[in-house]
Amino acid sequence: MTVAVIRAEGPREARRAIELLGGMGRFVSPGEKVLVKPNICAAKTSESGAVTDPELVAEVCCMAAEEGGEVVVGESPIHPFRSSRVFPRAGYGDFQERYGFPLLDLDAAEKVEIRIPGGMVVREEVVARPVLECDALINVPVMKTHLQTVVSLGLKNLKGVVPTRDKLIIHLRGLDQGIVDLNTVIRSRLVVVDGLVGMEGALGPTNGRPVRLGVIVAGDNVVEVDATCARIMGADPREIPHIRLAAERGLGRLEGYEVLGDGVEAVRREFELPARPDLNRFMISGILLRIYDLIRRPLDRLLGRSPTFRFGEVRLEAERCDGCRICVRACPVEAVSMEGNLPRIDARSCIACFCCAEACPRGALSRA
Ligand code: SF4
Ligand code: SF4
Known part of the structure; x- marks a missing residue:
């Protein structure tokens, strides 16, 4: 398994990171239904570091479509925010007109209750139907801090496949284990992290300070991508509960994998992290x-x-x-x-x- 880390001038360079991994053809086959899952958690622009840059999401969509994938984008923002208000303010209001890929409001989609065999705290969860019906999920989070989970990256980004207030069950039962439980059944085939503008500080994931980092990280394993991003942010992934738990439960490694491109040390920048x-x-x-x-x-x-x-x-x-x-x-x-x-x-x-x-x-x- 491999992670690519690149210094990037702009969102279109997501292509270069994915090509370092062997190209989108490794992840998407002709005719497959592809769901691209950005982080559009709140009514903030990508300049705030809270949400994924729409142009980066569009580039990932284009690459998946070039391989013959049927591509849609889907998201459910933080409860109780409404997608109808969040998407336009986050720069996604005209996403379909501008780029040609539908943006699904997962809060409005049919809900399906799924079982999570072996779930430590969450054994049943409600998920939006398009997430279950896709062949490949491409996870496109933004690199930022989170006041409860320390960082919010690929593992945490999957909470947005759970619609409306149903996602609160994960908070009620235990957020760190709940995130890992969800990731055992909803698997990311490719993860592309937007580190162009990230977010630091104790008020992440929505109100922290923007960090102009100019980095894109991509990989085929969500734990390895998250461990790499944590190191770039100046954190030890073994000390971030949900990342460590995901590794302990066999979802990926914290070290011993290949890192291509510019590497961690060349782009590392100590983020101000919330206290654990x-x-x-x-x-x-x-x-x-x-x-x-x-x-x-x-x-x-x-x-x-x-x-x-x-x-x-x-x-x-x-x-x-x-x-x-x-x-x-x-x-x-x-x-x-x-x-x-x-x-x-x-x-x-x-x-x-x-x-x-x-x-x-x-x-x-x-x-x-
Ligand atoms: S604390 Fe925040 S969410 Fe609550 S009423 Fe004040 S501004 Fe609104
Ligand atoms: S339980 Fe406490 S921390 Fe959680 S939303 Fe309510 S007041 Fe806030």
């Missing part, structure tokens, strides 16, 4: 957190910072919040309510899944 969840939990005791919370607000006022509130494991930066209520709809356990124009979280009900922070369009919510 277990560090928060084990290094600071609950008592210390309470003391810190007592002094945080007067300290914020003294330093002229936006007032912050901590509800269990979630932090709200009040001045960023515009009272849109999206966090109320995003929460799978109804722990969020509004108190005036600000959300209030019932810390006893909160399961620290961070769906609210993922969905907040203004980056007002984060890990405490």
Whole structure:
């Protein structure tokens, strides 16, 4: 198995990365139904680093079509966002007119319940029918951080094959193992990672800082691609739970595979990574957190910072919040309510899944 890493001036260079792997003919045969799955999680452009560049997606589609594939693109954004609002704002509104490939709203597609034999936390899941009916899934994520899973790459990108709020079940049962469970049955035949503009910081996957990296990574094994991208981002893949778990469950290797092109060291750039969840939990005791919370607000006022509130494991930066209520709809356990124009979280009900922070369009919510 092989991974190609290239410095890239623009999205069309995805072709060069795929050619290094032996060309698209290795992955797509004439007449096959191909589903290309980008990351269009939120109403942000690819310049933000949150979503895959539409031109890069189009290039992958063209290559698959040149091999005789019947190509469609499909995505379900973060719950509770609507595709009808997200796709145009992410630069995908005229994708079919511009490039000739249909863009399917997986939230509107027929839902099919599948079994996940050997699933550790998720044994049944709902998946959009076009995902099950395709012969080849080409996974096209963007290189970015994630406040709960540290990074969001190829393994994590598959959560978007689960429509609407059905994807919350993975958060409820355990995101790291749930992502791996899903990847055991929905397999990526080819992974092409958009690292042209990535995202770093604790507010990924939607509200972090853009990183102009100018890199494209492609490979035939999702674990190996993710391990390579983690190293490019300055992380050890063995310390990223979902990548390590995927390797332990036999989905791919963390090392010992071939890397072609420019290689990791030539393009490596330390991303600011979110703290790993277990560090928060084990290094600071609950008592210390309470003391810190007592002094945080007067300290914020003294330093002229936006007032912050901590509800269990979630932090709200009040001045960023515009009272849109999206966090109320995003929460799978109804722990969020509004108190005036600000959300209030019932810390006893909160399961620290961070769906609210993922969905907040203004980056007002984060890990405490
Ligand atoms: S915290 Fe974010 S999602 Fe919730 S009301 Fe404020 S801006 Fe909206
Ligand atoms: S309030 Fe807690 S349970 Fe609800 S979405 Fe946020 S982190 Fe998850």
